[in-house]
Every structure is written in C-alpha cells, then in structure tokens.
Amino acid sequence: MNRDYFRKYMNSDRARANKSGLSFLKAAMIVLMLSTIAFVTVASQEKETEDKAAGQESQLSTEQLAKAKELFIEKCARCHGADGRGQTVLGEMLLVPDFTDAKWWKDKNTENAELAKIIANGKGEMPAFEKKLSRSEIANLISYLRRFSKSSEAKAEH
Numbered sequence: 001m002n003r004d005y006f007r008k009y010m011n012s013d014r015a016r017a018n019k020s021g022l023s024f025l026k027a028a029m030i031v032l033m034l035s036t037i038a039f040v041t042v043a044s045q046e047k048e049t050e051d052k053a054a055g056q057e058s059q060l061s062t063e064q065l066a067k068a069k070e071l072f073i074e075k076c077a078r079c080h081g082a083d084g085r086g087q088t089v090l091g092e093m094l095l096v097p098d099f100t101d102a103k104w105w106k107d108k109n110t111e112n113a114e115l116a117k118i119i120a121n122g123k124g125e126m127p128a129f130e131k132k133l134s135r136s137e138i139a140n141l142i143s144y145l146r147r148f149s150k151s152s153e154a155k156a157e158h
C-alpha cells in the first residue's frame, strides 16, 4: 500500500516534470522569437539615425554618395545639370543657382534643415520633392550638393 502510493507519487511528479519541460521549451522559443524581432527593429532604427547623422555631417559613405549622385541625376540634373552648374536649357530658363559657386553658398549661408525644407516644399519654379524623396534621401542630396562647391574650391586652388 505504502509502496503503491510512493510509485504513484513518483509517476505523477515525473509527468509534471515532463510537462513543465515542454512548456519551458515553448517559453524559450517565444522569448527567442521576440528578441529576434526586437533586435531587427533596433538595428533598422539605428541605421536610420546613422543615415540622418551622416546627412548633417556631410560625410557620406561611398554607397550613400553613389545613391545621392544617382538621385541627383535622376531628379535634379534636368534643371541643375549633372555638374551642378545649372547650365541646362531648363536651368538657364528658370535661373537656377550654380552649386559649384562657393560664393553662392557663402552668401546663401543656409542651414541643412532650411535647404531640406526648400527641397521638400519647392521654391519658385522648383517643384516640391516631399512625395518623391525620403528625409534621409534629401539629407544625403544636400551633402552631395555641398560637395559641388568643395570641388570647385579645390580646382580654384590649383
């Protein structure tokens, strides 16, 4: 009788142990899944802030630079010219600024945030790009534009 009771007790305990082992596995899997999702989310957010910071510091990675150039050629060059001088039919008609002119940048003295607004909302004959470009694309384009004047400065020195 006593022995029977003991065996029963052992069995039920083992059963319980098995069960809790299973639910532990389930819980571990859920935790693993959630942390994977969290990690992916954080990683993509970090990338976004990196993108923003890069735009403001005017330091673009080779990849970002290539992308900005591509965007500039695709969306801006018909007026501003691939070389940024604005010597295109449209550019001369609409009187676009010469982005290689260091003096223009100096006189302009406009902050990136202000330029971003102009590109997003348009100005005079220049169309708005708010719906066509993301914030980080605009930020990278601004860094790209500022490089036009640097390259002309470099040329002037030689």
Ligand code: HEC
Pocket: 072, 075, 076, 077, 078, 079, 080, 090, 094, 095, 096, 097, 110, 115, 118, 119, 123, 124, 125, 126, 127, 129, 141, 142, 145
């Ligand atoms: C349809 C022609 C056209 C296109 C396309 C165009 N622009 Fe312009 N852009 C202009 C004109 C015209 C001005 C001068 C606006 C003014 O001062 O009234 C200008 C001025 C600017 C300025 C100087 C703003 C200032 O404060 O004077 C920036 C910066 C600029 N464009 C960036 C861009 C970028 C970046 C793109 C592409 C995403 C682009 N533009 C596409 C016509 C264009």
